[in-house]
Amino acid sequence: MNEIVWILPVIFMFHDLEEIVFMERWIQRLNKEQSFFIHHPKISTKVLNSFKGFRTDSFAFSVSIIYVVLIFCTLLAYFYKFYLLWFSIFCVFTIHLFIHCFQAIILKSYIPALVTSIICIPICIFIIKIVSSYINYNALSITISILITSLVSIVFLIMLSKFRKKFNSKI
Secondary structure: OOOHHHHHHHHHHHHHHHHHHHHHHHHHHHHHOHHHHHHOHHHHHHHHHHOOOOOHHHHHHHHHHHHHHHHHHHHHHHHHOOHHHHHHHHHHHHHHHHHHHHHHHHHOOOOOOHHHHHHHHHHHHHHHHHHHHHOOOOHHHHHHHHHHHHHHHHHHHHHHHHHHHHHHHHO
C-alpha cells in the first residue's frame, strides 16, 4: 500500500502538464472561434470571463502549490499510514478527471487535459478498487471524507483562482 500512494503525485503531474501546456492556446482559440459563441452563448461568456487575463506562468504556479499539498498528503499516508485523507483526495481527483470528459462532451471539442483524463481514468479506477479493499474504513467514513475533501478543494481552487488573477494584474 505504501508504494501505491506515490501514484497520486505522478498521475496529477502527468495530467496537469497537459493543462499547463495547452490551456493558453486553447483559450486563444476559443476567443477566435465564432462557432463556440454561437453554439454555446451562455457557456462561452462564463468560460471566457473565468479565463480573462489567463497566463501560463501563474497557472503553473497554482498547479505547483496544489502539487506541494499533494506531496504533503502523500507523505502523511506513506510515513504515518494515514490513508483516509489520501484516498479521499485520490477519489476527488478521479472525479475531476471525469468532469474534464463531461466538459469535452458538452463543448463537443477537445479541452486541455482531456487526453490525460481518458488515459488516467482506468488507472485510477483500478487503484481505487485495490485501495478500497485494503483500507479498513466503512462506506460512510469514506463518503464523508470525500465530501469534505471536495468542499475544501473547491474553496482552495477558488482562492488559487483569485490569487492567480491578482498575480496576473500585477505583472
